[in-house]
Amino acid sequence: MEISEKIFETAFLEFSKIGNGISNERVSIFKNHPLLVKHENYKYDIKDDAKNQLLTNTWKDADLGTGRILECVKNAINLNSNNLIDWRKKDDFKKLKANRENEKLLFDFFKTKIEDENAFNQFHEIGFSYQLIAYLFFIKNFQKYMPISQEQFDKIFNSLGIDFKTSHNCSWRNYLEYNEIIKQFKKQLSQRFQNVSLLDAHSFLWIYGFQLGSIDEKPKSKKESKLKEREETEILIDKAKPELEIYKPEKVVDLESLPDLENEIDYIENHRRLMEIGDLAEKIVLEDEIEFLKNDFPDLAEKVRLVSNNPKLGFDILSFETDGSQKQIEVKAVSENKNSKSFIISRNEFSKSKIYSNYYVYCVSGINSETPKILRIKNPDFENNEEFIIEPLTYKITFE
Template sequence: MYTVKPTIDPYLFEKQFEAFKKFVEEQSNVSFLSFASNPYTDEQEGYKYNIYRTARDKLTFQAWKESDIGSGDIIAATIEAIEFQSNNLVQWQNRYGDEKRPHHPLHEAKTSFENTRIIEQCLFDFYHKSDVIGSFDELINIFGKKYALIAYLFFVKDNSKYLPIAPLYLDRSFELLGVDLKTNKRCSWENYSLYIYAVNEIKLMLTEALSSNISLLDAHSFAWMLSAQMEKQGKLADTKEYLSLSDTERDAIVKSRIGQGQFRKSLIEYWSKCAITGCQKHELLKASHIKPWSRSEPIERISLYNGLLLSPNLDSCFDSGFISFDDSGKIMVSNELNEKDMRSLGIQNEMKLFRIEPEHRKYLVYHRENIFKKS
């Protein structure tokens, strides 16, 4: 079954990022340039890196051998990697009785060799093999749908790919950023992979906003702080007016914001003038995605080759599908534009992109097949 991947609303991200930056600078009294270099974000969120390192030091899964399966050593190491004082990513403490702890099956297995063997086989395979989907399901079989615990074990496996999860806070953050994704009470590999995808999208946008390297965990911290700190302190951006607009009105705002940002700057540097007419008046030119932003993968959204710098009339016709370009860059005009319309718009059949590279072609193919009005 095809699953729609979550996307971030660029306008909502921009507004909340501006509020986030202001909030952090107020708390730290220094400019916010990166998560690691700012004393406030480092103090508030940097501990997660320490948890990751401590857990891996205790787990030492790289040293596990198949002969350890059934010995109890793998379970003991996993318990140690969960139960340490600074670990607040999992509610492991015995607050409501031992059976309420999410990792209770690990303690319970100590009394049964067979259960120990089954659980340790699962943990060994999880940390040494690449079948993450199967491992996720196996962990559910052992622990039940304990989302925070399972996500934590994935995080300890590789923090460049996986993240801890706090569904209620992160669901609220996604809502603030216009992401159509809920994680609360939805523990499954499909949901977790969509969650990771969404945070990767945030990471990409933070990287562009800060012009610096951002880790997946930094993006997680940004999302967490929006709902867990800023909302509680009334520091979020006011986006009520934007949210009251129609989808068409929002799309127009998003397009204009994208056209004012780094993507536009990159296209001006690359094209230097209108890709068709040669007009060099930059303030008149429009930065346009070939494959629409809303349909692009994260990396495609900032790709230099997924953009054209066009005069306003050509930009409007291109976005609406009245014109497109073949693989050589020659203009294609929809039959829905008659000769009078073409003359009025200054469109000629001889027009051609003044430069084109192989990397442009996959985006042009998409535009011709999905946007261009063929008849």
């Protein structure tokens, strides 16, 4: 499908209006455009995080039927930051059984041992939603395939006079045409900007859709919606609070309620146990990093080091990406409470997470089980990412 220059100019004019006076001429690389930086470039992080969860380079034929491949793909789908799939659509993947046949399909798809059209049709037959299928193709090859939100993109295409619909049209042919339309916009954008990717063109159309009045700046996850609701409730409560009078506390300790000595908490023992758990978590990650690299990148595997004995570094393990670049890994044994996870981070670790170029936090759960799990968070922006809730647990008091 050929996108005319007139259609592109219409979209670009509205895109510029949304920029509220931002001069497009001053931006040479489209990815650096302030609108993309503010609203859309998080999708690159989702893609990278998904790749780190997939670990397709480590998949072996012996894994088929064990559930490992299914678990890797599930982790790549259920990223906390992933709003490219409606949270209700993510449940589609839970229907898939961890048998050899299903894992062989995923193995062949991500290892490119099966034609993409064949894989698409098999995913559709299993019962995957269009949105989930598109996401799998996106994390496999983001230079060729894009995520999809049928209802919103149908509104975008319709407003531009493009006679094409994706809703209720889940098919390989429809998906190819959808990506072809985005490629046409990439071609037009490339005449104005440098280094335009297919994902940039996808973001351009999504931002254009803001003016339609029905697209959020960034799709809200279930967690984000709950946080917003809680914040609004807290504001109402604060408004209703009367001013408290200044008073002097007069409470004293009830001597009868003091515990017996034998029931008191042994803080030294607790600390020792926490240290053991932390050491075990580091051992699990160290072995996993070496195992991941040693088959295809033995030289890099030999360089992986445990450096937790030097707390000034702010991380526990020095490892490497497959391209040879360093990974600074801070290991955390996480505690889980229903659907949330938590860990303690020191001031130094918090600071170093902002400094190192390739800083990871590896969250290890199920440490004492036969199959511990590792959640990898790359370059976490704890202060500015709403997925993280920061709570002060200790305070430093200085006085003269």
